Amino acid sequence: MFKRIFSALSGKSGKTSVSTIASPAESKASRSTGNRELISAYDAYGREVKIAPKEWRDKIFLPNLQQKWNDANELYGLILSGLNDGFATDLRPAAERLVEIDSIPERSHSVLGIVLMKNGQLDAAEATLRAGIAKAGATGTLLTNLAKVFAERGEQAQADKTLWQAVQADPNQRNGLGWWAVIQRERDGEAGYLRALSTAAALPGSWLAQLWLARHHLEHTNFVAARALYVQVLEGGLFDSDALMMVSGDLGNNGQPSLIFELIGPVFDEHKHHPMTGLNMLRACQDLSKVDEGEALLARMYALGIPPIKHHLDEFAQAFQEMRKQAATGSPVDQRTLEITTITLDRPIWHYGLRDAEWLFTQKAGGSPEVGFFAFSKITDGTQHAESQREDDLGRLSRAIPLYLAEAAHYWSDYAARGYFLIVEGGGPVLAGGKSDGDALFDIVPSGMEFFVTGEIGCTGESADGQWKITLSLWNCRTRTEQASEDGNASQEDLGALVLALEARLLNSIGLKREQPLDTFYPRPTADVIPVYLAELGQAFMLTMVADNHAPRSGLWGERAMLDYPLNMALRWPESEVPKLMYISGLGKAFDYRSQVLPEYKERSLQLLREVIQANSVATSLAPLIWKAFSMTSELQAHMQNQSANAHPAYKAWLERVAS
Known part of the structure; x- marks a missing residue:
């Protein structure tokens, strides 16, 4: 059920990736990660779960090792994860098993060598790495780890010689190149570090040194030189899946979102490159107010289904939505051109979409008296005009509260409840202004209706400081009169309590109350839950409109x-x-x-x-x-x-x- 950050973010099968032990420049960060108090994992819903290392080791990690005993790629990934989490003492049998079954000797011998070094078995580590070199050749990864063995023994001259051989064999092997460049900095300062990178950049096939040189240029605001190096690497097309993450991160950290968009956008493939690159690009889209491009990239990133990044994607989605909201303005419309109709809902809004699952819900007896609920209108100052605009809190609550009241009547009374909502066909719901004329509605509702309810809603102030006013009118269809009126005011924090109070007064007025809900599984939402519940009812209404072709899919915000x-x-x-x-x-x-x-x-x-x-x-x-x-x-x-x-x-x- 749980996925680790390491495996979920890597986006790799492990078929070609190989490891080195952390270089001195990186070992401190690696140790702090491996020894953290809790381990982060993600469940199927994308929620982060913190687990104590011992519990993770005993209940999840070690059983997983056994389950993947015959899968080289999975076993390799688990061993790396275990090394990161500080479980090196448990990993030798698994690493030895990997050597037996892996078709990539460079990978398997490297990781076994790392496990042996972590356990202080330097002679065995050297023998393993040399065996790997005999099988796979003197690769950068195997040589870098062999240099680490020499360094651990204090054989610095041999370590330096072997490390330079590793850089020559693979100038783009991060741990080897990084370690070698740090050594030159320690000996000759920043000038030595830059000479080392320039030397590596001259090696055949090099591109990583160029990226580190570009980082240096960025940090010294030489953006032209940095861009030239990036173009050289990107046009060469030899970089690995993590390179774009590095480039986009460096550009973002140095205030160059436009270069992220220009350089990374054309080459980024979410299926090949590190997902952090996508997040960096989304940040660039946000910084540059490129909402359309950002939302298109969001769709690609969501489709990857990577739990650890979902909450980041959700934050970008909210940010882009807010940007659209800020940019949106109401546009006047000619009411004469609109096809306005009334839709009727004869069940709670969340009963829709279930393919008429009448067997699941208790049905009201035929001939039950009816009570109707009309969408609320907006309290106005007398001046109003028709316009098209995106849904806001006021519009959503003008439908959500009557939806909830109809649901309450359905579950807590013997009335059959109906909801009535004005919509523009092919457009969306209508928010009318001013108090509804109940007298005009008596001839519209069905003959079997006993009562119907209209209402007004308004808000002064913004967000958490808003003050809400709600007025309900109960109309008696037999006497054709307004039988009762209820109203109330509430802050945003107290809105749920007000809605529940109005519900109680309404049910008392119409009678036929039930002591138990129509379906036994249905609870009455509490005051603290009501605002969340109302938001869901409003959103469910919009999904219903689109599903029934009353509103366009593009209207789903x-x-x-x-x-x-x-x-x-x-x-x-x-x-x-x-x-x-x-x-x-x-x-x-x-x-x-x-x-x-x-x-x-x-x-x-x-x-x-x-x-x-x-x-x-x-x-x-x-x-x-x-x-x-x-x-x-x-x-x-x-x-x-x-x-x-x-x-x-x-x-x-x-x-x-x-x-x-």
């Missing part, structure tokens, strides 16, 4: 955030069933409108499915919808074929709808 939201709720409140159903509902809607980001959610969704099955959650029975969303045909077909003859007809019919 922050689609990933909308799909993530109920999953985060489910993880925060694992004992609650409703967020799980909300999440699966969102997947169903995303499948309906053919979301391009849906494939990114497969692993998270399957992990949630495993957990709900283990917990015997009511969401377990919706597994076929998850399988369908991610094209898991064999699982879906097997489930359908395994249905017993006495399976509920409604469930079997639902399976057919899902499959089709």
Whole structure:
């Protein structure tokens, strides 16, 4: 279930990469990483988990070594991870096994040599490395590690000679070149360091020394010289997958985002290059206000499915969304050209998207009295005009609060609840201004309706300092009068308590209250949960509009955030069933409108499915919808074929709808 930072970020199969022990210039950082108090891992949802080293070693790391005993690439990666985490004393058997099974002798002999050195077995390490040289030749990696053996013994002259041979064999081997250059700096200062890099840069096939020279130029604000070296390396095309990370990082650290965009953008391939390069490019897009390019790159990076970088991607997505929000302005529209219609919802918004799973929810008896809820209007000062704009908190709550009140009536009364919302066909929801004319609505609602509710909402102030005002009007359809009016004011912090208070007054006014919810798994959200709950209802409404072709897919502002939201709720409140159903509902809607980001959610969704099955959650029975969303045909077909003859007809019919 858990993935380490090392393996998740590397993006490599390990087929060609090899290791060296850390050079003196890097050993301090390596030791501090290996001896940190807690080890970071990531679960299937991309959440960071801190684990004590002993627990990681005993319960995860050592069992994983045994599981990968016959897989050279996986075993190699685990050994490197164990070295980083300070488990060298446990690694000799695994490293010896790697020598037996690995088809890359340079890699296997290098890593065994490192393990032996870490355990103080210098003679055995030398013998191993020389055996590797006999098989693979005098490669830069093997020679660098051999030089380290000599250095550990205090044989400095032999170490220097061997290290220079390593640099000549491979001038782009980071540990070897870095160690050699540091030695020259210690002996001759900065001038010696630069001469060493220039000497290495003259070797055939060299490119890493050029990048370090370019870093020096950047740090001394000689951007023209740095750019020339970068162009030389990039046009040569011989750099490795980590080189672009180094270049983009150096450019970013020295305030050159435009050069990141110019030089790295054309050559970056997220499937080949280090993912940190992508993050550096996203930062450059943010710094340069290139929102379109940034969001396009975000889609490519999200598709990699690398848990440790997901929260960084989410932060960039939020930043780009905020930039769009700041740039967006309302545009006047001619109301005469708009096709405005009313859509009716006859169930809670998160029941939609589940392929009419009526067998899952208790149904109201036929002929139940009805109560309707209209979208709230905006409190105005009397001046208003029609315009098209992106959804804001006011618009979202104008729909989310009536959605919640309708849901409350559905679950806590014997009324059948309906919601009514004005939309522009092909555009999105309408936020009207001014108090609704209840008298004009009596002839619109169905004849069986007992009551309907209208409302107004407004806010003064910004964000956390905002002061909300809500007014509800309860209209009696039999007497055709306004039977009651409720209102209240609240800060952002107290908005949840106000909504619950208005709900309680409303249910008391209409009567037919239930002591238990219609579905036993349904809890009433608490005041601290209500703001989160309302945000999800508003987002679920937008997903429904797009899935039903009432609004364009381009109108989804922050689609990933909308799909993530109920999953985060489910993880925060694992004992609650409703967020799980909300999440699966969102997947169903995303499948309906053919979301391009849906494939990114497969692993998270399957992990949630495993957990709900283990917990015997009511969401377990919706597994076929998850399988369908991610094209898991064999699982879906097997489930359908395994249905017993006495399976509920409604469930079997639902399976057919899902499959089709």
